[in-house]
Amino acid sequence: MTDPLMKDRIAGIYADGWSRIVATMIRFTGGDWDLAEECAQDAFAQALQRWPESGVPDQPLAWLTTTARNRAIDRMRRASTETAKLRKAAALDLEPPPYPSDGEIPDERLELMFTCCHPSLGLDAQVALTLRSLAGMSTAEIARAFLVPERTMGQRLFRAKQKVAHAGIPFRVPPAHLLPDRLPAVLHVLYLLFNEGYGDVGKARLCREAIRLARVVTELMPDEPEAQGMLALMLLHDARRAARTNASGDVVTLAEQDRSLWDRERIAEGAAICERALRRRRAGPFQLQAAIAACHATAEAAGRTDWPQIVGLYTHLVRIAPSPIVDLNRAVAVGMADGPGAALALVEEIAGSGRLDGYHLLHATRADLLRRLGRTGEAADAYRAALGLAPTDAERRFLRDRLRGH
Incomplete structure (x- = not known):
């Protein structure tokens, strides 16, 4: 053994x-x-x-x-x-x-990334193929990231590899004038790679690799504010890594984190990069998410979190990059700005659409709002639903604690 x-x-x-x-x-x-x-x-x-x-x-x-x-x-x-x-x-x-x-x-990792992100492939196929080949993620892990069945993702990966082989796509970084066509997929790939490492303490190396490659992309494309926004977002999130779990490996919520553990230099770097990107006045999804992360990261200096500003940033994000997860995050911010009742109405609407049925954070968010409203029986049911879908041991322990103390 x-x-x-x-x-x-x-x-x-x-x-x-x-x-x-x-x-x-x-x-x-x-x-x-x-x-x-x-x-x-x-x-x-x-x-x-x-x-x-x-x-x-x-x-x-x-x-x-x-x-x-x-x-x-x-x-x-x-x-x-x-x-x-x-x-x-x-x-x-x-x-x-x-x-x-x-x-x-x-x-040759950068060549691999740009080969995977060839525009002849669909965006989902580009992202999935790169996560498989660049990060070594299993088909099941990639399927979970996309919220699709494993078999569906397996078929998607097979078709993507076949297309790369049959189309004779070159294994190299494309010339400068072709880089913008591949940027959206490259950014999605890098951020999903970062998230895979951020959500699991044992995969922290993936975060470091994503940040390393993000810096390379910003050097290749210095005039692309979205690339800068993505790098800023990674840095701002990664700055809180040491405070996200306690000595037992349990999840610590943002509100309960020991902020003395936050990496101030990384926060300052991420906030400065975000500010430079936003000054170009071409705000995209990664820049807006970085601005939201900066609001959280700099809240301590201001003495409070500016939740109305965060709601406004999420509202803008919903307009330019609508998704059920963005809707859910906006609902959480509304709950902090306007109270759990206002947020619960938004979450129930998302739940009713069925778009995030298999996403544990939908049920965990709903459970937290119900708990805050004193609806303990419904909160317990929602915590159980979240527990059954949580992908990591740390998250399952967190939800069990919440369920016991609801």
């Missing part, structure tokens, strides 16, 4: 290295996405078998990439019915030497 500490270490290497290995393998296999992912998975499976006995290599990414590449060579040699692959396999008679160090493995 593998030592839990060894499993944790390999999991950390997986989180940091999956996207680099997959990107390298996609280029190596000539764009065979499925083969690239299968060989990367096989390399990690071999690591789980061998490293507990032999120890983690000095250059784990080089070991994994070489193992994945050798597996790919073997697979291509066996593909006897495919002439093109046979020719490629023949050219690989002499296996290349292993990489001398992790640092010399090319970092």
Whole structure:
């Protein structure tokens, strides 16, 4: 049985290295996405078998990439019915030497991201394919992020990979004049990547990777305020990371967080980036969300949270980027500005539409409003509904506590 500490270490290497290995393998296999992912998975499976006995290599990414590449060579040699692959396999008679160090493995993650976000794919397919290949998220995790069944997401991913292969989409960052066409998908991808890490303490590396890539995008596209807005939003949220859970790993609500744990430098950086973006007077969804986060982050200095301003920002956001989740967040702000009764009417309308039936935060929000209104029996039912849908242990513990104390 593998030592839990060894499993944790390999999991950390997986989180940091999956996207680099997959990107390298996609280029190596000539764009065979499925083969690239299968060989990367096989390399990690071999690591789980061998490293507990032999120890983690000095250059784990080089070991994994070489193992994945050798597996790919073997697979291509066996593909006897495919002439093109046979020719490629023949050219690989002499296996290349292993990489001398992790640092010399090319970092092709940005190429991978822009390949996934090609405009010939639908936006949902672009985002889903990038989350699978760049973040190593499972089909089930991506389906949950999109609020769709796992089978639906599996079909969507299959079609996206087939289209990339058949259309001959190049594996590279496109020239500058084509970048704006891909920006919306790239931003969605990065923010979903960030959220996947933000919602689970064990996946914090995904947040760091999303922020790193967001900085690269803002450097590539310095005149795009939405890219700046997304980076600002990530920084403002990430600044509160240390206060989001307690020593036991339980969720701490924003109102109850120890603000001395907030990262003031990160807040200042995020707020400044948001302000610069908004001065361009092309406010988009990420800029507005960053402005809302800045209101929360700077509330301590003002002595209070300006809930009417937050409601106004959400109202603007609903107009330019309508979604049921934005409606729900606006309802929460209304509840703080105008009381739980006003908010509950909005939440009941969202619930009645059926748009967020499988979203645990809809039921948790409804439960909180009912609790504040003294309707304890209904609140308990809503907490139970939220508990049955909550995706992480920390959230389930939080909801159980609320249910016991409602």
